[in-house]
Amino acid sequence: TARGVLAEADQVLLATLADQAAVALESARLFAGTQQAAVRLSLLNEIGRRAAAQLEFGEMLNTTVHALHQNLGYARVAVFLLEHEPPRLVVAAANHDFRAVIPAGHFQEPGQGVVGIAAAAGETVLVQDTRSDERYVSVGDWDCLSSLSVPIKLGGTVLGVLHAEAQECRAFQEEDAAALEMAADQLAVAIQNARLFQERERRIRELGALNQMAQAVTSTLDLPTLLRTVYEQTGHLMDATNFYIALYDEEKDEITFPFVIDPEGRENWAARRAGDGLNGRLVRSGQPLLLPRGMAEADHVVNAGTCRSWLGVPMIAGDRVLGVIAVQSYTRDNVYDEEHLNYLLTVASQSAMAVRNAQLYQQIVRFSSELEGMVEARTRDLEKALDELTVERDRVETLYSITRELGATLDLDRVLQRALQLFARALGLEHGTILLLDQETDQLTMRATLDPNRRLPREGKPTHWRRGQGLAGWVLQHREPVLIADVTEDDRWVRQPGQEMNVRSVVAAPLALGGGDVLGVLILGHEKVGYFDSDHLQLVSATTSQIAIAVNNSDLYAFITDQADQLGSALQAKQEEAAKNRAILESIADGVLVLDHNGRVLLLNPAAEELLGFAAIALEGEHFRHMLGLGETQDDRDLAQALYGELRTRLETEDAAAVEQRGSIRLEAGKRVLAVNVAPLVVAIGGTPGLVAALRDVSRQAEVERLKNEFISTVSHELRTPMTSIKGYTDLLFLGMAGGLTDAQRNFLQIIKSNADRLTALVNDILDISRIETGRLRLTIEPLDVLQLIDQVIVSFREQYREKGLELQWSLPAALGQVRGDA
Incomplete structure (x- = not known):
């Protein structure tokens, strides 16, 4: 307690002792860590040895989980394995405490939670405090505070995740991560070995089952026994709780179900038409179908009804689909996989030919039985038919003799x-x-x-x-x-009175x-x-x-x-009538040309030959177009050309009224003029009419008509010249050009003027008639106002009425409209 007791040398000594103590403590810590690492390596090596020594998959995973829990002191340890259809991580093994808090059916998708992130990234995920780390997703009654998730990888492929949890924060260090990573690597190899062992064992069971089934199906031709054998061998390697075999009848296009295992009676197994259902699809396509979750999403969705999992394969013999083998589950998804599909395909291929043979055997047995019955029935029928044929022969002979005599x-x-x-x-x-x-x-x-x-x-x-x-x-x-x-x-x-x-x-x-x-x-x-x-x-x-x-x-x-006699008489009368008509036609002065509806010349009488200038023999029976170019003179040929055009127009027209039209046609060529009358020729009621053309030479009449018209025209013009002079000088006298006129003179002049006007009107009428007959009068047709025309007429005649001491009056109507004409 005294001051100054400790000197600076003591301070140096204490510092040296402290440094040595620190070195000793670090050495002790490193030694303890080395010992702990050695223990961990020893434990991991033991865990890997135990895992590698066990080939049963579930037991190997449970051994690994419990060893990590007990030897490394992890509170909770679980192994999540990755499934691919659908992609998800499911709990394959867990220690008892961890299993107690995991919900039934729990899984995590890749990328979801720390387990999903470790699987998706392929890297270790360490969470020191789950309360503050968003990557951690709490599920169920989990109450951990730190977790460590290590991916189980083999050759870069993630097989699953090794997951450990603790109830304290920061319970896992880098050494724990390294240890679990080493354990995960060893576990990956063990999982691969276990899966290979399982595959080998499955192959052995499949081959054994297929061998047994091959022996069983080839040893029987009884179809029910054969189908049951197929069911029993299928159930050895997959869930066949719900199983059926459907057979397809190609002739009836029908599917039947001769063998069904349906404990709960969920389906109606009556025969049905091969429609668009699952069985119909397999029959039509000949391809197997796997629906792990009740439907397959390929080109289109196929619904498996109430099934959660469905697998069906066709039984094919040669190029014919005999039926379908199918297994199904109503309670679970993903019960069947590609391995089950391949096995069932092998079962179907082995059983198809046996089923075909059994069907053929049944047909042969049935045909044999039917044939025996048919032979017996046929024998009886033949005996009966022989008796009937004998009777029938006698009856036919009698019938034949009667028929021949009749x-x-x-x-x-x-x-x-x-x-x-x-x-x-x-x-x-x-x-x-x-x-x-x-x-x-x-x-x-x-x-x-x-x-x-x-x-x-x-x-x-x-x-x-x-x-x-x-x-x-x-x-x-x-x-x-x-x-x-x-x-x-x-x-x-009924008996007649007195009849015996x-x-x-x-x-x-x-x-x-x-x-x-x-x-x-x-x-x-x-x-x-x-x-x-x-x-x-x-x-x-x-x-x-x-x-x-x-x-x-x-x-x-x-x-x-009787009809022949009547027809003979009628024919004779018709021939006589035809001869009489022909004689009449040949003797008349007018020419006659007869055509049928096709334009074929039926008759050309002598008068027509003379008028047209060619012989009838050149045209009768031929089409009337052959008249073109016939004739002795150019006038004859021109007349034939004009006649052909007119007949063709009448014959080819589609207007019924034009075909029925009758009238005279003038054909002119040079100085020759022909008048032609054309009429339809009806040979049969309702038939297409032909034509009859009557020809008459009117050249002389035409010349006379021409001379008359010329005379009238000349006379009319000659009369109009003096009338013009008379009217002109009369008007001059009325005007007093020759001096004054007395009343008597004026009266005489008025008479001269009135008669000169009357004669001029008559000459004009004669000229109009001449123009009309010669076709030189041309009319200009246009809309005309009727009221205006009436006004003009009244104005022109009002002076004449007044001169005669008369008064012309008329009442104007409201409206008369317009008309078409030549004013």
Whole structure:
């Protein structure tokens, strides 16, 4: 406690001692760190050895996690493994304390939280205080304060993340990171080895299962046993809790389900059409389909219904799809992967041919059984058919002989009588009648009978039977054959008063044509009850159609003969009429040219030959265009050209009114003038009309007309010259040019002027008529005001009315509008 006791030398000594103490402490710390690192390396080496010694995947991961927890003192340790479909990190192993706080089904996506960041970046992530680090995402009841996440990598590929946590801040140092990184490297190698071992074991199981299945499917041809074997071998290597085999019937385009494992009965397994569902898609495409999450996103989405996972492969034999093998899960996603797909493809390829053989065997067994039944039935049918053919042969021979006899003549009475005689000879009968229907009276007439004592007239003997009366009327009305074993017990058989009962059994049939027309009735009888049977009825039914045809042929022959006579008479009359018409056409003075609707010349009479200047033989039967260039003179050829143009216009026009138009046409060539009248020629009702052209030479009449017109024109002009002078001098006298006029002189001059004006108007009218006839008068058609024209007329005539002591008045209407004309 005394001052000055310690000197400067003591201070130096203490500093030296402090430096040595610091060196000693650092040496001790380094020694302790070295020892701790050695211990850690030893522990990591032991952990790696244990992990490498275990090839079972789950056990190896659990051993590693528990070793890190116990030996390195980490509170919580877990291994997250990376899945690729979909990409996510799932908890593969964790110590007990860590497992207790992790939610069931927990996973982290790459890039999410410290585990996801370590996997995405491929680098170690150290968080010293999770409360202030945003990278850390709290999940569930986690309450850690620091974490260390190390990626598990092999050759640059991230397999997962080794994750450790502590409940204190800054619990992990760089040495811990290095230690976990070393452990992660060793774990990556162990994971790879375990996966290779699992793959090898799976391959061995697959080969064993495939070998067993190959032996099983080739040892049986029973289809149900075969399908169950396929199911059992499939269940060895994958989840087959829900399993089915569908078979495709190509002929019916139908899918059936002969083998189904559906414990909960979720689906309807009835047969269905091969539509667009999953099974239909596999059948159509022949390609397998894997839906790990209920749908596949390739070219388009395919929905797997209520399934969470679905895998199906087609069974193909040769180039035919036999069916589908499918497994499905209703509760979990990603149950099936590509390895399961490849295995199921191998199962399908091995079982397809066995299924095909089993199907063929079933078909052979079924066909064999059916064939035996068919042979037995065929043998019975052949025996029956032989008996029927014998009967049919006899019936056909009888039918043939009757048909041949009926075709030998067309005389109706002979046909009917011969038909009854043939029936009598074939069936041993003595009673038979053929009744024909009179279409006008609807009454049956007896035309043939086997009764030798009854003589029938040429047209037959009418009966009182009508449609619906008696047996014959019943057959006629119902148009069907009938077999009566005993006529005394059938109300349809009507016995005439006084008629002997010499017939007991009867067969009757209508004489019907193929179109349903009934011509009459055939009735055959016998004294014996039940004499006729069904074979007789068939023979009679078949023969009556031939008799009906023979009767119809006879009627047709008579009708054709009558028509031929009528047609012959009509043809002769037509020929006579045609000869008479031709003689008339050839003898008339006018030329006649006849064309059909195609323009072919049907007739050119001699007068037309003379007018046109060429022979009819050059044009008849040819198209009328061949008249071009024909003719002896240039005038003839010009007339032919003009006539061709007019006929062509009339023949080719589509206007029906123009085709029907009749009128005279003037054709001029040089000094020759032809008047042509064209009219349509209707050969058939509704047919396209041709043309008839009547030609007349009017050259002389045209010349006379021309001379008359010239004379009228000349006379008119000559008359107008003196009239002009008379009117002019009369006007001069009225003006007093020759001195004053007395009233009598003025009256005489007025008469001269009025008659001169009248004569001038007459001359003008004659000139207008001449112009109209010669076609020289041209009209200028334009809109005209009617009121203005009326005003002009009134003004021009008002002076004349006043001179005669008359007064002209008219009331002007409101409006008359305009008209078109020449003023």
